[in-house]
Amino acid sequence: MPLFNMHQIRARLGRNQRLLGLDPGQKTIGLALSDVSLMLASPYGTLRRGKLSAVAAEIGAIARREDVGALVSGLPLSLDGGFGPAAQAARDWMATLSEQVGLPAAMWDERLSSSAVNRMLIQDADISRRRRAELVDKLAAAYMLQGALDASARPADGEDGA
Numbered sequence: 001m002p003l004f005n006m007h008q009i010r011a012r013l014g015r016n017q018r019l020l021g022l023d024p025g026q027k028t029i030g031l032a033l034s035d036v037s038l039m040l041a042s043p044y045g046t047l048r049r050g051k052l053s054a055v056a057a058e059i060g061a062i063a064r065r066e067d068v069g070a071l072v073s074g075l076p077l078s079l080d081g082g083f084g085p086a087a088q089a090a091r092d093w094m095a096t097l098s099e100q101v102g103l104p105a106a107m108w109d110e111r112l113s114s115s116a117v118n119r120m121l122i123q124d125a126d127i128s129r130r131r132r133a134e135l136v137d138k139l140a141a142a143y144m145l146q147g148a149l150d151a152s153a154r155p156a157d158g159e160d161g162a
Helices: 006-010 051-067 085-101 112-123 131-152
Strands: 019-026 028-034 043-050 068-075 103-111
Touching: 006 068, 006 103, 019 043, 019 051, 019 085, 019 131, 028 051, 028 131, 043 051, 043 131, 051 068, 068 085, 068 112, 085 103, 103 112, 103 131, 112 131
Parallel strands: 019 068, 068 103
Antiparallel strands: 019 028, 028 043
C-alpha cells in the first residue's frame, strides 16, 4: 500500500474514524489516538518493538477496537530537513506495516518531538527520570500526531478555503 500525504489520508477516512499516531523508537513504539473530529491527539500507550508481524497484529487489534481508519508515523528527517538513511528505513517500515495492517498511512516530520516532550516534562512537570522514560514515547507520538492534524486541517496548496 502506498504512503499518502495528510490531506489524502483525511479524505480517505470514513465518518467518525480516528487516526493512530506512531512514534517508532529503538525499543518501543509510542502510540497516540486522534479524536473523531480530527482536532486533538491524545497519548494512547506504547508497544514493545519486535517482529513486524507481531507489531502489525497488535496495531491491527487497536485499530479495530478504536475505529482507526489510517496510520500516521513519525518521519525522522535530518535536522536540516534532509531525507537520510533513518528516514528511508522509517518509510520502508511504515509502508510494510501499512500493508500488513491493511490501513492507509502517512508520514509526518518528527524532528525534535522527543526533545520537545522531554524539555516540557523537565521544565513544566516535576517528573522523575524513570517516569519520563515511561511517558516520552506516547507523548512524542501525540506531539507528532497533533502537528499532522493541525497542518492538515488547513486547505492544501492549490485548494481554496471554501
